[in-house]
Amino acid sequence: xxxxxxxxxxxxxxxxxxxxxxxxxxxxxxxxxxxxxxxxxxxxxxxxxxxxxxxxxxxxxxxxxxxxxxxxxxxxxxxxxxxxxxxxxxxxxxxxxxxxxxxxxxxxxxxxxxxxxxxxxxxxxxxxxxxxxxxxxxxxxxxxxxxxxx
Numbered sequence: 001x002x003x004x005x006x007x008x009x010x011x012x013x014x015x016x017x018x019x020x021x022x023x024x025x026x027x028x029x030x031x032x033x034x035x036x037x038x039x040x041x042x043x044x045x046x047x048x049x050x051x052x053x054x055x056x057x058x059x060x061x062x063x064x065x066x067x068x069x070x071x072x073x074x075x076x077x078x079x080x081x082x083x084x085x086x087x088x089x090x091x092x093x094x095x096x097x098x099x100x101x102x103x104x105x106x107x108x109x110x111x112x113x114x115x116x117x118x119x120x121x122x123x124x125x126x127x128x129x130x131x132x133x134x135x136x137x138x139x140x141x142x143x144x145x146x147x148x149x150x
Contacts (some may be wrong), residue, residue, distance in 0.1 A: 001021045001022065001023060001024070002021070002022055002023070002024050002026075002027035002028070002039070003019065003020070003021055003039075003040040004019070004020055004021075004022060004027055004031060004032070004037040004038065004039060004040055005017070005018070005019055005037060005038050005039075005040050005044050005047060005048055005051070006018045006019075006020060006031075006036060006037050006051075007035065007036060007037055007038055007051060008035065008036045008037075008114065009114055009115075010031070010036050010037075011117065015136075016051045016052070016054070017048045017049075017051035017052035019040055019044075019048070020037075027039075063135070063138070066134040066135050066138045067138065069108075069109060069134055069140070070134060070138060070139075070140040072108055072109070073103070073108060073132060073140040073141075073142045074140055074141060074142065074143075076106060076108055076142075076143075077127075077143045077144075077145050078099070078102045078103050078106050078108070078142055078143065078144050078145065079102065079106070079145045079147065080094060080098060080099070080102045080144055080145065080146050080147070081147055081148070081149040082094065082098070082125075082146060082147075082148070082149060083148070083149050084124075084125055084148035084149070088124050088125040088126070088148065089123060089124055090122070090123050090124065090125070090146070092123075093121045093122055093123045094118065094121075094122035094128070094144070094146060095113075095118075096113040096114070096116040096117075096118060096130075097113045099111070099113070099116050099118070099130055099142070099144065100112070100113040100116060102144075103142070111132060115132055115133045115134070116130055116131075116132050117130065117131045117132075117133070118130045119131065122144070122146060124146070125146050125147055125148050126145075126146060127143060127144065127145055127146075128143075128144045128146060129141055129142065129143055129144065130142050130144055
């Protein structure tokens, strides 16, 4: 088992600054090369504090702001134009970065693509849903209207 410090949020493992134990291969082949984690060392306590301070700065400042953003997200249908074939199948799939870009283009606000979770891969046109974690205790469900680009 390898002891690591997460530098980015990893679904199912933890938040930035968390100290985790994972299997050696997972650490060596995925988490460390992708930049999601660094090896834990005795001097890592300072690094953990810096990561946690940056995380709290990125979070929405107050619960009221997060609830306001949640209300705007859930009230708006976000439209995404993507390349699609004749039967409505997409060339590829909709990614979290696409959702974040469409939300900012719709005037909702800037969203962190790492906080957007798409439960089922979106590979067809139509209405789909995605979940956005605004804070640890507040999530919003956004409706995506995927249409074929002309």
